[in-house]
Amino acid sequence: MPVESPMLHAVAVGSVDDGKSTLIGRLLYETGHLNADEIAHVEEASRKRGRKFLDLALLTDGLRAEREQGITIDVAYRSFDAQGRRILLGDAPGHEQYTRNMVTAAAGADVAILLVDAANGLTSQTRRHLAICAMLGVEDVIACVNKIDLVDYDEGRFTELADELRAASKAVDGPRITAIPLSALEGINITQRSDKLPWYPGPTVLEVLHDLDRLIAEEAFRMPVQWVTRYDEGGADVRALAGRITSGTVRVGDEVVALPGGKSATVSAIDVLGEPRDMASAPLSVALHLATDIDVSRGDVMAPVADPPQVATRVKVTIAWLDEAPLTAPARLEVRQSARLVPAIVEQLHERLDLDAMKHEQADALEANDLGIATLLLAQPLVVQPYAANREMGSMVLVDPGSNRTVGAVMVTEVLDS
Amino acid sequence: MSTLTELGTLDVLEAEAVHIIRECAAECERPVLLFSGGKDSIVLAHLATKAFAPAGLPFPLMHVDTGHNFPEVIEYRDWYVQEIDERLIVASVEESIAQGRVQDETGPRASRNRLQTTTLLDAIAEHQFDACFGGARRDEERARAKERVFSHRDMFGQWDPRNQRPEPWGIYNTKLRKGEHFRVFPLSNWTEVDIWAYIQREGLKLPSIYFSHQREVFVRDGMLMAAADFVERLPGEEVFTETVRFRTVGDATCTACTRSTAGTVEQVLAETRESDVSERGASRADDKTSEAAMEDRKRAGYF
Numbered sequence: 001m002p003v004e005s006p007m008l009h010a011v012a013v014g015s016v017d018d019g020k021s022t023l024i025g026r027l028l029y030e031t032g033h034l035n036a037d038e039i040a041h042v043e044e045a046s047r048k049r050g051r052k053f054l055d056l057a058l059l060t061d062g063l064r065a066e067r068e069q070g071i072t073i074d075v076a077y078r079s080f081d082a083q084g085r086r087i088l089l090g091d092a093p094g095h096e097q098y099t100r101n102m103v104t105a106a107a108g109a110d111v112a113i114l115l116v117d118a119a120n121g122l123t124s125q126t127r128r129h130l131a132i133c134a135m136l137g138v139e140d141v142i143a144c145v146n147k148i149d150l151v152d153y154d155e156g157r158f159t160e161l162a163d164e165l166r167a168a169s170k171a172v173d174g175p176r177i178t179a180i181p182l183s184a185l186e187g188i189n190i191t192q193r194s195d196k197l198p199w200y201p202g203p204t205v206l207e208v209l210h211d212l213d214r215l216i217a218e219e220a221f222r223m224p225v226q227w228v229t230r231y232d233e234g235g236a237d238v239r240a241l242a243g244r245i246t247s248g249t250v251r252v253g254d255e256v257v258a259l260p261g262g263k264s265a266t267v268s269a270i271d272v273l274g275e276p277r278d279m280a281s282a283p284l285s286v287a288l289h290l291a292t293d294i295d296v297s298r299g300d301v302m303a304p305v306a307d308p309p310q311v312a313t314r315v316k317v318t319i320a321w322l323d324e325a326p327l328t329a330p331a332r333l334e335v336r337q338s339a340r341l342v343p344a345i346v347e348q349l350h351e352r353l354d355l356d357a358m359k360h361e362q363a364d365a366l367e368a369n370d371l372g373i374a375t376l377l378l379a380q381p382l383v384v385q386p387y388a389a390n391r392e393m394g395s396m397v398l399v400d401p402g403s404n405r406t407v408g409a410v411m412v413t414e415v416l417d418s
Numbered sequence: 419m420s421t422l423t424e425l426g427t428l429d430v431l432e433a434e435a436v437h438i439i440r441e442c443a444a445e446c447e448r449p450v451l452l453f454s455g456g457k458d459s460i461v462l463a464h465l466a467t468k469a470f471a472p473a474g475l476p477f478p479l480m481h482v483d484t485g486h487n488f489p490e491v492i493e494y495r496d497w498y499v500q501e502i503d504e505r506l507i508v509a510s511v512e513e514s515i516a517q518g519r520v521q522d523e524t525g526p527r528a529s530r531n532r533l534q535t536t537t538l539l540d541a542i543a544e545h546q547f548d549a550c551f552g553g554a555r556r557d558e559e560r561a562r563a564k565e566r567v568f569s570h571r572d573m574f575g576q577w578d579p580r581n582q583r584p585e586p587w588g589i590y591n592t593k594l595r596k597g598e599h600f601r602v603f604p605l606s607n608w609t610e611v612d613i614w615a616y617i618q619r620e621g622l623k624l625p626s627i628y629f630s631h632q633r634e635v636f637v638r639d640g641m642l643m644a645a646a647d648f649v650e651r652l653p654g655e656e657v658f659t660e661t662v663r664f665r666t667v668g669d670a671t672c673t674a675c676t677r678s679t680a681g682t683v684e685q686v687l688a689e690t691r692e693s694d695v696s697e698r699g700a701s702r703a704d705d706k707t708s709e710a711a712m713e714d715r716k717r718a719g720y721f
Contacts, residue, residue, distance in 0.1 A: 006427045035695050074579060076563040077556045079609050086427045088607055100584055107586030226440040231473040242469070244437040273436065273468040284429065285436035285469070298444055322584055336589055339444070395587040404593040406583040 005214045008082075011090045011106045011138070013129045014115025019146045023115065023184040023205075024078065024091055025056025030191040031206065033080040056184075075105040082209040089113075099128070099369035100322035103409050106132060107395065110214050111140040112175070113205065114165075118151045121161060127168050128355040134174035135318060135371070135411065137391060141169065142208050143179040148197070149186055155199040178208055219390055220307040221248035224338035224383075225258075225300045229287055240271060240287040241296055246338070246392035248304075249281040250288065255305040260381045263294040264305050299340040301383040301393075309385045309393050313378045316414035318353075318387075319346075321366040323400065323407035328365045333407065335378060337396040343379035344398070350374060375416070387411035428616055434588075435462075435604035436469045438567055439551065442602045443469075443476050445592035446549035449602070450542075452721065453479040453506070455495040455625055456667040458553030458605060461613055464622055465604060466551070467502055478505040480550075482538050484530040484669045485512040486648050491667055494625035509541035526650040529671040535719045539575040542599055549600045552721055557609045558697065561713035567606050573597040575719030601721070610665075610697050614687040627664045630681045635660045641674035665690075665697045 014020040025042070028034045039054075046055040076091040090105035106112060112133050116126055133141060143165045151157045162179035169177050181200055182189035188196065191206040203211070227242040250256070250267060257264040269289035270277050280286050288302065296302075303309055321327050329349040335342050352363035353371040366372045387394030398408030442449050451466055453459045466475055481495060499506040511533050514520045519540060520533040542550065556563045566582050568590040583591050594600070605613070617624065634645040636655040643649065645657045649671055662675040663686070676695075680686045712720075 004425075005430075006425050007430050035693070037695050074564045074582065076560075077607065078563060079557055079607060104584035104586050108588065226437070227444050227470075229470060229473050233472075242440055244433060273432065274471055281425075283433050285433040285440070334593075336591055338589075339441070341593075391587065395589065397584070397586060397589045397591060399591050399593060401593075404591070404595065406585075406591045409584065409586040 005110075007086045007088060008111060008209060008212065008214055009088050009090070009109045010111045010113060010209065011092050011102075011109040012113040012115070013092045013102055013106065013133075014126075014144075014146075018115035018117050019184040020115045021058075021091065022056045023113070023144065023146065023182075023190065024089065026184050026187055026190045027089075027205065028078060028080055029056065030187065031080050031082065033078075075101045082206050085210055087209055099132075100320070100409075102129065102132060103136070103320045103322070106136050106138055107409060108391070109136070109138050111142060111209070111212055112138050113142045113144060115144050115146050116161060116165065118145050118147045118157060118161065118181070122164050122168060124355075126165075127172075130165075130169050130174050131172045131353070131355045132320075132371075134169070134172045135320075137387065139175050140212060141165075141175045141177050142205055143177050144184075144205065145179060145181045146184050148181045148188065149183045153181075153196045155197075158200075178203075180205060180208070219247040220309075221250045221254070221256075221302075221304050222246045222309065222390065222393060223250065223286070223288070223302040224340075224392075225296055225298055225302060226339050227298060228296065238289075239293065240289050241302065242285075242287045243302070243339070244285045245280060245282040247282045247390055249279055250286075250302075251279040256288075256290075256302050257305045257308055258294060258296045258300045258302055259308060259383045260311040261295060261300060263296075265290040265292045265294045267291075299338070301338065303383075309383050309390065310415045311381045312384050312415045312417060313381050314347075314416040315376050315378070315382075315384055315412050316416055317374055317376055317396075318411045318413055319366065319372050319374050319398070320409040321368060321370045321372065321407065322409060323405060324368050325407075326365040326367050327372075327408070329374065332401070334399040334401050335376065335382070335396050335410070336399055337382055337384070338392065340380075340382060341399070342382060343401075345377045346398075347375045347377045373413070376410075384412050384415055386413060386415065388413075428612065428619060431605075431608055431612060432465065432468075432616070434607065435465045437588075438590075438602060438604040439466050439469045441590055441592070442549050442551065442568070442600070445590075446594075446600065448545065448547050449477040449549040449551065450480045450507070450545065450547045451475070451477060451551040452553070453481050453495070453499075454553075454667060455481070455491040455498070456553070457613055457617065457624055457628060458555065460498070460622060460624060461608075461616055462551060462553040462605060463498070463502065464620060475502075475504050477551075478507055480507040480509060480541065480545075480547075482509045482534050482541070483511060484534055484671075485510065486530055486646070486670045488625070488627050488644070488664075488667065488670055490627050491625045494623075498623075507541070507545065509537050511537045513537075514540065526652045526655075528650065529669060531669045531672050532715070532720075534669070534721075535575070535715070538721070539719050542575070543597075547599060548594055549602050551602050551604065553605050554601075554603050554721065555605050555608050555610070555613075559712045561716055565603065565606075565716075567603055568592060569601045569603065570594075571599050571601060571719065575599075577601075577716045577719070579713065579717070611687070611690050614683065614690050618683045618687055624683075625667065627667065627675075628686065630661055630663045630679045630685075632659055633662050633675065634658070635662060635675065638674075642676065643674050644670060646670050 092105035188194040268291040351360040385393035394412040396410040
């Protein structure tokens, strides 16, 4: 039985000045997640800047540079409840040079809240954001056609933009679009409807967040081993494999295999943080006991004998390049995936994705915020699956061993060999 | 034995926190868990205990002791450490002052809150810690909302908010140079209500000052401050007795209490759900000095 996820990861994206921070401020304010002192703080900060209205953007733009420049430079996370459902909302900057933060915030997200300015319409940034959502497997987009007040609450303009958004998403094989006309400033269609839009019968942003179906996917069981717990029990040396189940369900009695080693054993007990259970599912942190002692260490992935992931030393990937210094092939880097860190070589850079023209092109280098297709050669075999089949087994980050910086976010598109 | 039950928000938050704690313990050479005896650090220590049970913790606890404590909290701290049978390191601000590393502030508004940074960084260097678990949450404060789970500190203990390591899919880059360290925040995505709900679910004990009691207080900047020997009062700051509880526990010179009759976890939880004032807004004088007070302190190496 699939289980409904109690938490929804959302990300808010949009171009600069689309009113994203104002929308988030409104969402928090109207769901009662803004306290009196925080509102007082925003009031004072608004006055200091000569604003004649409550500038809710000042709430999430927390850093000095952001307040000074009036932009969002880093991902901020806020939690709120949508009629009983927990929403973890990442606020991702729309500024082009901070696209890396958009990737950070949107990786792992279930739904994106995308802002579009009703007067300005879709921008290249909007299309780029849709393409990134598509690539990251974000299945749903709540497309907020904001500042509807600036186009006289015009139904025709909204319909036109909603159609454009659906077409743009279709062009990149992208997410489902739920378009909503709104005004973040006036608080229309965020949690409350307005009689200024009598022609709009659809849901508010909050209603969509509450109603969105998000079942924990019924994928095969996977658990990267983080830590081998050893302890003495009545004179016997007991070993348990501690880790977080990243997908699927494991049951006592299941035949599991430790990869890449390949040794298998039967699950004899499952300990869910002190509570013995006969089964456990993602995303719980557990400790597995095996009936026979096999060689397992940190970084190994536990999987069903009947349905194991692949083991490979060469993979084809999509890279979102995050670093200021460009990537050229060949490059010696390190790959961090689940509980493993292995040296890797970016063997070949095949193409760069031009998100504005929506085409692939030959490229010798990837600049910061570029997306490209490459082949990675791994120094040790990794347990992988294509990202589309299993997010956790198909995602990685690239680390520069010189600077220790996180320089790339990687999605496996094809497992080339073992 | 129970089978698959419906998954709640607390189950997911707990699983995430344990995952982070285990990652850090596996990847870092010498982690330490910062333990103040406050509710967040109690939840954190409890989660760490669960992450490795029935084996013990693979790292010690450390308290940065300002010397300006609520006695109930120190009593609790010592009881708790004995209860879980783990090792506690005490880094003392008094000692930093005695050694001339920092100078005690004087006057009615004197606080050792800022001085803690030096004591903390000195202790990190002395014990060669490369990771400090902290109980900070993103819902506490604007700058915290921007901070990563594995938050990098350079050799000077500084946080560079504009140059943070991305953490897509919750994959953490744990590489460090010598002398650098991480602040690791397993409770990043928890809210104040989650903390209280978890305390209730797990049946955790807390220091008594979290519950309603009678206390000698005075009013400063609209907040109720505890009257203590080491707090000098300004003219007109009259001491009176009030029924209060604390929402956070920090240095006694800058932690305020609120009027409350909530005497049990259930009652506190109900009050927290109803509250119209944020936890730091209600109780932390140190955040009110400027718009970016927390960011500035964090840049310098504060918790």
